[in-house]
Amino acid sequence: MPLVTEAPPRRRQTHEPMTHEAPATPPASHPAPAGIPAIQVKGVDFSYGDKKVLKDVSLDIPSNEVVAFIGPSGCGKTTLLRCFNRMNDLVPGARVTKGSIIIEGANIADKAIDPVQLRRHVGMVFQKYNPFPRSIYDNVAYGPRTLGEKKKSALDEVVEKSLRRAALWDEVKDRLNDIATGLSGGQQQRLCIARTMAVDPEIILMDEPCSALDPIATAHVEDLILSLREHYTIVIVTHNMQQATRVSDRTAFFYLGEVVEYDTTRKIFENPVQKRTLDYISGRFG
Numbered sequence: 311m312p313l314v315t316e317a318p319p320r321r322r323q324t325h326e327p328m329t330h331e332a333p334a335t336p337p338a339s340h341p342a343p344a345g346i347p348a349i350q351v352k353g354v355d356f357s358y359g360d361k362k363v364l365k366d367v368s369l370d371i372p373s374n375e376v377v378a379f380i381g382p383s384g385c386g387k388t389t390l391l392r393c394f395n396r397m398n399d400l401v402p403g404a405r406v407t408k409g410s411i412i413i414e415g416a417n418i419a420d421k422a423i424d425p426v427q428l429r430r431h432v433g434m435v436f437q438k439y440n441p442f443p444r445s446i447y448d449n450v451a452y453g454p455r456t457l458g459e460k461k462k463s464a465l466d467e468v469v470e471k472s473l474r475r476a477a478l479w480d481e482v483k484d485r486l487n488d489i490a491t492g493l494s495g496g497q498q499q500r501l502c503i504a505r506t507m508a509v510d511p512e513i514i515l516m517d518e519p520c521s522a523l524d525p526i527a528t529a530h531v532e533d534l535i536l537s538l539r540e541h542y543t544i545v546i547v548t549h550n551m552q553q554a555t556r557v558s559d560r561t562a563f564f565y566l567g568e569v570v571e572y573d574t575t576r577k578i579f580e581n582p583v584q585k586r587t588l589d590y591i592s593g594r595f596g
């Protein structure tokens with residue numbers, strides 16, 4: 311089903327719409343047909359109060375790719391990421407003042423879009439892992455339970471599937487009732503990714519997901535990101551340019567609220583067109 315009932319179906323037929331009417335059956339993942347971007351950003355300006363922080367940003371994020379946002383601090387990467395699931399709605403005075411963001415063929419600013427449903431389609435993983443102080447099982451089962459799933463067998467299934475997808479199952483299968491905050495940092499971040507996946511999003515936003523992790527835990531999460539591309543579209547904000555080269559298919563370089571250059575990651579890092587991109591990736595500023 312599409313995000314809004316009046317739009318023609320463009321993606322998964324079984325997916326719950328982002329409008330208020332929720333179907334009873336949990337959806338299955340079906341990536342968009344090739345050629346339809348998962349996210350289209352068209353000429354977006356964004357302001358916090360009267361401070362404009364994004365200026366005429368346009369880019370298409372293809373389905374089932376990993377797209378990295380890079381650029382110096384304060385250039386608007388996280389702001390754009392948080393536009394994709396309307397997290398900025400929670401910030402007083404924050405708003406898109408021009409342009410549109412299209413996900414699954416629907417303008418996500420449309421009144422028919424329910425932000426809660428939108429956040430099911432567009433999940434988010436934060437910089438600082440933030441599991442609930444409850445069991446490993448309960449963390450992953452939380453989303454499906456909130457959506458009304460009560461059957462133990464169905465919850466068991468989604469918990470196992472999500473933990474397997476997060477490459478964590480083998481490490482935690484014998485202690486699912488242990489408190490989640492007792493896991494290592496890297497395991498907690500992978501648990502948060504499993505929790506995000508448990509409600510079957512199509513897009514996962516990651517805001518510097520490895521910045522609080524040591525190199526080994528970072529490597530695990532990077533491997534995970536690469537394996538998840540098969541099922542999800544991933545947008546990752548990172549300050550780590552090696553990480554962008556390791557995990558992403560495309561990279562957007564932001565500077566002072568604008569997208570200076572957006573291309574395949576190889577092109578951005580090996581042969582950028584813009585001098586500012588070259589200066590940034592070669593460490594001349596930032």
Ligand SMILES: Nc1ncnc2c1ncn2[C@@H]1O[C@H](COP(=O)(O)OP(=O)(O)OP(=O)(O)O)[C@@H](O)[C@H]1O
Pocket residue numbers: 358363381382383384385386387388389390401547
């Ligand atoms: N809640 C807010 N209220 C007001 N201004 C904000 C808010 N959040 C961010 N900003 C400002 O918006 C601009 C862009 O911030 P944003 O966090 O999107 O940049 P960023 O590129 O992600 O930076 P970093 O890499 O440091 O996380 C900055 O000038 C920042 O100070």
